[in-house]
Amino acid sequence: MSLSLKRLASDTVIYGATTMIGRLLNWLLMPFYIRVISQDEYGAVNHIYGIITILLVVFTFGLETGFFRFARKENKDVVYKTTISMLVCTSVFLVVLSFVFSENISNYFYEGKYKASVILMGLIVAIDSLVSIPFAKLRLDNRPIFFGIVKIASISCNIVFNIVFLVFIPYLIDRFEFGTRFILLYRSFDGVFFILLSNLLSSILTLLIFLPDIIRTRGLFSARILKNMMVYSWPVLIVGITGMITQNAEKILMPKLIDENGFAELAVYGANFKIGILMSLFTQSFRFAFEPFFFNNREKGIVSYAKVMEYFVGFGLLILLGICFLMDLVNSLILTSSYHRGNMIIPYVLLGLLFYGIYFNLSLWYKLSDKTYFGAYFGIIGMVITVGLDFILIGQIGMLGGAIALLCGYAVMMIVSYLIGQRHYKVPYDLKKIALYFLVAVFLYIVNQYVSFESLAIRYSFKIILIASYILFFLFINGLKLRKTNFNAKS
Structure with a gap:
């Protein structure tokens, strides 16, 4: 090197x-x-x-x-x-x-x-x-x-x-x-x-x-x-403003859209949203680790970009499952009892931030092809959808509406970036494998939601088994390829 x-x-x-x-x-x-x-x-x-x-x-x-x-x-x-x-x-x-x-x-x-x-x-x-x-x-x-x-x-x-x-x-x-x-x-x-x-x-x-x-x-x-x-x-200013409005609109609007106890609701939302920010820490770490790799291998790393996306989604879903499965522990160690009612937003926030991380990975196509103005377009689309849904949902279903709006905004940005990106800078993402990751994660999440045990030891043992099952599934699919994949990082 x-x-x-x-x-x-x-x-x-x-x-x-x-x-x-x-x-x-x-x-x-x-x-x-x-x-x-x-x-x-x-x-x-x-x-x-x-x-x-x-x-x-x-x-x-x-x-x-x-x-x-x-x-x-x-x-x-x-x-x-x-x-x-x-x-x-x-x-x-x-x-x-x-x-x-x-x-x-x-x-x-x-x-x-x-x-x-x-x-x-x-x-x-x-x-x-x-x-x-x-x-x-x-x-x-x-x-x-x-x-x-x-x-x-x-x-x-x-x-x-x-x-x-x-x-x-x-x-x-x-x-x-x-x-x-x-x-x-x-x-x-x-x-x-x-x-x-x-x-x-x-x-x-x-x-x-x-x-x-x-x-x-x-x-x-x-x-x-x-x-x-x-x-x-x-x-850059437009991208930054739209991004910050998308991420914070529900926090600014919630006290006005909820008739009573708006700031108390926002407090519960904000504390539980912070739990979801752990996903943001993962995506931020990924950004610092891999953005130089993408730019240094722009001529020879298209297949590697696709492979890195698979690993990113796989690890991101592992974090999502881990936090959701250990929610009782999160509540006892981090949140106080008056904030537990906001736990319902955490899966939506985690998934939304995972979608945003995927969007970031997908967005490299317009950076590599010097078409950064697409970032402004995608940011505006996400902002309009998020703010619009905030106005519609928060008044109807409270804080959950803010989390759903954020999830939808990031999901649309992710999908639009992928569809347009494949026309300008085609990357062979294995959508079937990525979809399989999501299906397995959703299945394990549903099992965790509907299977419960009175014994604390048995309950956590079962949760650990579910998490281990996902890890084994991930290794089974990628184990051999992990040792063989060449990310073309050598110079």
């Missing part, structure tokens, strides 16, 4: 591991939150972060991708300064908007509550959108270790601040005597405020780490470069 490919593989492992560790640490905050704040507050947290994820995409304008492209063909310092200057202006604009309209937003979404949290939301988006470019510069400069250190440090600080504000300070107030002013000041804020304040403080820490580099960078603002970057980046 060439030195450049070894470097690529090493960097991919570091970036991928950092991302996975970061997402896992953030995921661990969910069991913490549902034990220290009310359901209404946790519902509001889910709602606000649904808005934050969309605003982050909007206010970065796809310029991370544009920065990568133009920093290689123009003066890197000029491109960096131009991009930072643009985002500083838009970040200041966003902060002003959040102060001016915080009361209006609070009244519309939260019945007048969480006004201070709305302002914190604007500050978080402003800072995080700004530091996205220094993070991109670290990747461009091949500094994955420092990239990982900053990411993990920021997330770790966020966790520490959460513990301090939500556990440590209340403990000190109960145990020791504090001034009345301090106690009244602390209790004038709610859990939502302290969660967002923790996030803001960790974001400020990240900005302070990058600030010397931003100040030291020489270069002048270039309107020409900015114009070219915006023209280049707008398709």
